[in-house]
Amino acid sequence: xxxxxxxxxxxxxxxxxxxxxxxxxxxxxxxxxxxxxxxxxxxxxxxxxxxxxxxxxxxxxxxxxxxxxxxxxxxxxxxxxxxxxxxxxxxxxxxxxxxxxxxxxxxxxxxxxxxxxxxxxxxxxxxxxxxxxxxxxxxxxxxxxxxxxxxxxxxxxxxxxxxxxxxxxxxxxxxxxxxxxxxxxxxxxxxxxxxxxxxxxxxxxxxxxxxxxxxxxxxxxxxxxxxxxxxxxxxxxxxxxxxxxxxxxxxxxxxxxxxxxxxxxxxxxxxxxxxxxxxxxxxxxxxxxxxxxxxxxxxxxxxxxxxxxxxxxxxxxxxxxxxxxxxxxxxxxxxxxxxxxxxxxxxxxxxxxxxxxxxxxxxxxxxxxxxxxxxxxxxxxxxxxxxxxxxxxxxxxxxxxxxxxxxxxxxxxxxxxxxxxxxxxxxxxxxxxxxxxxxxxxxxxxxxxxxxxxxxxxxxxxxxxxxxxxxxxxxxxxxxxxxxxxxx
Amino acid sequence: xxxxxxxxxxxxxxxxxxxxxxxxxxxxxxxxxxxxxxxxxxxxxxxxxxxxxxxxxxxxxxxxxxxxxxxxxxxxxxxxxxxxxxxxxxxxxxxxxxxxxxxxxxxxxxxxxxxxxxxxxxxxxxxxxxxxxxxxxxxxxxxxxxxxxxxxxxxxxxxxxxxxxxxxxxxxxxxxxxxxxxxxxxxxxxxxxxxx
Numbered sequence: 001x002x003x004x005x006x007x008x009x010x011x012x013x014x015x016x017x018x019x020x021x022x023x024x025x026x027x028x029x030x031x032x033x034x035x036x037x038x039x040x041x042x043x044x045x046x047x048x049x050x051x052x053x054x055x056x057x058x059x060x061x062x063x064x065x066x067x068x069x070x071x072x073x074x075x076x077x078x079x080x081x082x083x084x085x086x087x088x089x090x091x092x093x094x095x096x097x098x099x100x101x102x103x104x105x106x107x108x109x110x111x112x113x114x115x116x117x118x119x120x121x122x123x124x125x126x127x128x129x130x131x132x133x134x135x136x137x138x139x140x141x142x143x144x145x146x147x148x149x150x151x152x153x154x155x156x157x158x159x160x161x162x163x164x165x166x167x168x169x170x171x172x173x174x175x176x177x178x179x180x181x182x183x184x185x186x187x188x189x190x191x192x193x194x195x196x197x198x199x200x201x202x203x204x205x206x207x208x209x210x211x212x213x214x215x216x217x218x219x220x221x222x223x224x225x226x227x228x229x230x231x232x233x234x235x236x237x238x239x240x241x242x243x244x245x246x247x248x249x250x251x252x253x254x255x256x257x258x259x260x261x262x263x264x265x266x267x268x269x270x271x272x273x274x275x276x277x278x279x280x281x282x283x284x285x286x287x288x289x290x291x292x293x294x295x296x297x298x299x300x301x302x303x304x305x306x307x308x309x310x311x312x313x314x315x316x317x318x319x320x321x322x323x324x325x326x327x328x329x330x331x332x333x334x335x336x337x338x339x340x341x342x343x344x345x346x347x348x349x350x351x352x353x354x355x356x357x358x359x360x361x362x363x364x365x366x367x368x369x370x371x372x373x374x375x376x377x378x379x380x381x382x383x384x385x386x387x388x389x390x391x392x393x394x395x396x397x398x399x400x401x402x403x404x405x406x407x408x409x410x411x412x413x414x415x416x417x418x419x420x421x422x423x424x425x426x427x428x429x430x431x432x433x434x435x436x437x438x439x440x441x442x443x444x445x446x447x448x449x450x451x452x453x454x455x456x457x458x459x460x461x462x463x464x465x466x467x468x469x470x471x472x473x474x475x476x477x478x479x480x481x482x483x484x485x486x487x488x
Numbered sequence: 489x490x491x492x493x494x495x496x497x498x499x500x501x502x503x504x505x506x507x508x509x510x511x512x513x514x515x516x517x518x519x520x521x522x523x524x525x526x527x528x529x530x531x532x533x534x535x536x537x538x539x540x541x542x543x544x545x546x547x548x549x550x551x552x553x554x555x556x557x558x559x560x561x562x563x564x565x566x567x568x569x570x571x572x573x574x575x576x577x578x579x580x581x582x583x584x585x586x587x588x589x590x591x592x593x594x595x596x597x598x599x600x601x602x603x604x605x606x607x608x609x610x611x612x613x614x615x616x617x618x619x620x621x622x623x624x625x626x627x628x629x630x631x632x633x634x635x636x637x638x639x640x641x642x643x644x645x646x647x648x649x650x651x652x653x654x655x656x657x658x659x660x661x662x663x664x665x666x667x668x669x670x671x672x673x674x675x676x677x678x679x680x681x682x683x684x
Contacts (some may be wrong), residue, residue, distance in 0.1 A: 075621075385635075387610065402625035405595070417635040420607040429630040430622050477636040 015452040016428040019280055032089040034223065038062060041193055041394060044089045048162055049194075052171065056118030061182035068186045074320055074349040075378040075410055078405040079254055081291070086256060090221040109245075111238070133200040135160060136216045137228055141315070158213055161229050161280040164200035171202055175233055179262040179297045187258040187320075188295040191227045195260065198228035203238040203269070212468050217246040217259075219279075220289065225256035230325070232262070233274060234269035243471055246279050252288045255280075259294040262353065267302025267329065272310070274467050274474050275323075279315035286345025286374070289317025296323040300361075301330035307332075310466045312338040312475040313350060314482045322380065324353035325471045327361035327392075338367045339475070341482045342375035343409070351381035351398075351412075356389040364397035368460050372483070374404035378410040391423040400430040401459055403452070403483075453480040489513065490554075492672065495545075496522040503529045506537040506566075515671045516543030516572075518553055520683050527556040532566040539568040543666040547612070549582035554583035561588070564595040564624070573668050574605040575661065576612035585617040590632070594625040601631040606638065606664060616673055638664075658684050 020143070034041050041062055045055040068080070075357050134147075137156065157168060164172050182192040199215040219226045234240050246257075257279060265271050273296075282289025292315075299309045309323040325334035336352040354363040371377035379398045400409035411428045433455050441451030457464075457480060464475055492499050506512045512530065530539050537558065546586045547553050558650040559568055568588065576582045605614040618631040638660045639664050646656035661684045662669070 034529070067529040073534075271660075392539055400620075400622070402627075404620070405593070405625045406623065408621070408623045410622060411618075411620040411631070413618065413633065415633055417605070417607055417615075418610075418613045420610060420612075422607075424635040425632075425666075426616075426618070427630070427632040428633070429628075430618060430620055431628055432625045466520070 021278065022280060022428070024080055031087050031089055031221070034087045035084045036088060036194065037282070040088055042454050044194060044196065047089070049296040050165060055172065057176070057182070061189050065184040065186065065189035065193055067184070068189055068216065070186045075376065075380070075412070076320060076347045076349050077316055078291070078318060081256060083190070085223070087221070087224040088227070089196050089350040090224040090418050091196075112437070134214045134216055137197055137199070137218065137226075141456070150210065154207050154210065155204040156207060156209060156326075157200065157326060159200055161195075161198040161200050161231065164231070168200070168202070171233065172200065174232065174260070175231055175264055177262075179264060179299050180260050180295050185295060188260050188291045189258045191229060191258050191295070194211060194232060195227045195229040195451045198230045198259070200230075201232045201240070201242065203234045203240050205235045206237040207235075208238065209240045212241045212243055214243040214245070217244070219257065223253070225258065227257075228259045229295075229342045230259070232273075233264045233267070234271045237268040238266075238323075241468055242274065244273070244275045245470060245474075246277055254288060255290050257290050257292050257294065257316075259296075261294070261296040261299030261323075263307060265298060265300045265305040265307050266276070266333075267303070268304045269302065270306045271298070271368075272308045272468075273323070274471055275311040276471050276478065277311065277313045277315050277319070278478055281315045281346050282317040283350075283382070286317070290315065291318045291348070292316035293318070293320045296321065297326070298334070299326040300334060302329040303331055305329050305332045306334065308335040308337070308466070309352065310337045310463065311339070311350075312464070312467070312471075312478065313338070313348060314478045316348070318346040319346075320351050321350045322352055324355065325363065326355045326357065327363065328455040329355045329361075330358040331360045332358055333362040335364045336366070338379045339370070339460045339463045339479070340367070340377055340379075341370045341479055342372070343433050344373040344375060346373075346375040348376070349378040349380055351379045353382040353384070354394060355382075355384045356392040356394070357386045358389060358393040358470070359468065361389055362392070363394045365394070365398070366462055367396075367398040368463055369400040369409055370399070370403065370456060370460070370479075371400070371407040371409050374406050376408040376410070378412060379428070380412045382414045383416070383424055385417040385419050385424060387418045389419050390421050392419060394422075394424045398426075398428040400428070401456065402430065402432045414458050444468075453483055456483060490525070492513070492676075493517070494519065495524060500526060500528055501529070503531060505531050505630045506538040506539055507532065508534050508551075509539070511538035511540065513671075514539070514541045514547075516550060516555070516587070517672065517680065518543070518545035519547050519679065520548035520551065522547075523550075523552045525554045525556070529551045529558040530568075531560050531562060532568065533562045535565040537563070537566045538581065541564075541569065542571045542668045542671055544665050545574040545582055546679070546680070547574070547576045547582045549578040551578075551579070551580040551582075554585065557586045559586070559599070561587050561590045561594045561597045561599060563591075564593065564597060567598045567605070568600070571667060572603045573594070573665055574603070574614060575608055575664075576605065576614050577608035579609075579611040581615075583615045583617070585619075587619040587621060588629060590622040590627055590629060593628040594624045597624060597627040597629065599627070599629040602679040603631075603633045604664070605634060605635045606661075608637065624666050641643065649679060
């Protein structure tokens, strides 16, 4: 087992050097003019054939956004973003005569990324049977959703957001912005105004989703931003495992990604949300890369509901992301497992918020930061215990690993307690890889680079093993890849 | 340098500089009836400096207390220890906001920061913000924070052995504070205990 794993790490390191997902696909695309105004929002909405209520929702968000200023409390050096220089809508042009077929160039893109869109192939047994249903989002629109039939037999709705607006307007209207209000923060307001597509998922009462659901996001066009919106509803007693992945081409300019993810977990339901974030991180000099400024929040509404966040963050020039849970239902619980890896000039400010409102609510936070090069990596978290949260319990552990003397690792937790029966614990450590561990590996013939990959793998294991199988392998590879050149 | 400050009686300097030849031992005591926002900075600017900082804060009634402590490791090979213990009862608000800053190049730093709070009534609030900001890799830095209340099992244990409830609670509070009480002169220890 061990030699093979080492070989795998070796292979990936050997093959590495560059961002493999950095290619650009030549597909004909249609854009709206760059810039942001009510006019643009009306255009986007009209192009998508949206109902009046959604247009009003957008305009309301836009008016709120105009009054807001970008948050500056993050431990980040954000470049000034000119919101008028961004194209807010870019879609691959579809052949009107054959709307069911996917553009071959697009197909190729997703093939290169290893996303199984062709369920026909899967069904024909060409590829090993995949157990994941995928919704792929290319720039601003969702291009394909697989395995719909199998899912719909169980009453599960899994489709693009635009389709959900058309087919299930009641559900969308009921839940949209119920967890992240339009005016929640600057980027969430921006997203609410201009969001183009994303995934929608509804699991009916008592249904255990038979396969992992997955969204794949790809930014392709230049000068655009991606503003996707994901809405997941797990009705009473249901369960779901959801995965999200992302890549983008290599460019010298920064590109903005401002997503909103909302998750509603009803009584007794169980949702696992996993992310492997591998947006283009910029080059070794820190030019370009994605600005990943996203708002993710879930609410455990019902009694005994459970929401688990797992994230592996290796990409993006700047990451500003705090997947949070509102624990409203009594006895509900939530976890946050995170590995954030930064190299070169990347900056990450990520963490979570656990808002305990209900009785006997439980949360657990495990965060592992790894910084190398000139990067800055921060954990920022809030554990809030409301006066009514009797018997609430939280445990947080944040470890940071520093590789090289020019990087930074920071921990900014906030603990707020207003209930004497609640118990909150937080601990954090910061250190580097010990010389002894390295020596031990070297002495047994493992090269310094492999030794670091091995030690980091062990360090991040607690989080990585929470990922679904398909993701765990990818995440491990990504970590070793990002480590390349970090030692020596 | 061994300094003890009872907040409200003594004036706390805005900054403490530490010399390698003279380790800093700093203790803060906040007694009930004190409302203030205390802000101070400890600077370790030369190698081999040591700072040992501790404090206890007892907030009751309508007290509003906040402590902002910025500890800066500007040079390498320094060592710092921080331990803050707080209690809030009544409608009191207590906030600990401590930052350990390790400058770029301040290698071989060892820093430990701890903050524990007890919430003794439903209307009291505690907030803890222990922060690490680290720009050097060869360091050992850690922090811990907890918020909770007095353990009911311990109370039961003492009560089952004939110790009245009130006395049991006092003993629990004394043991919670004891790592800091050890640093105080006897007269001040008595004063602290009489407030429990």
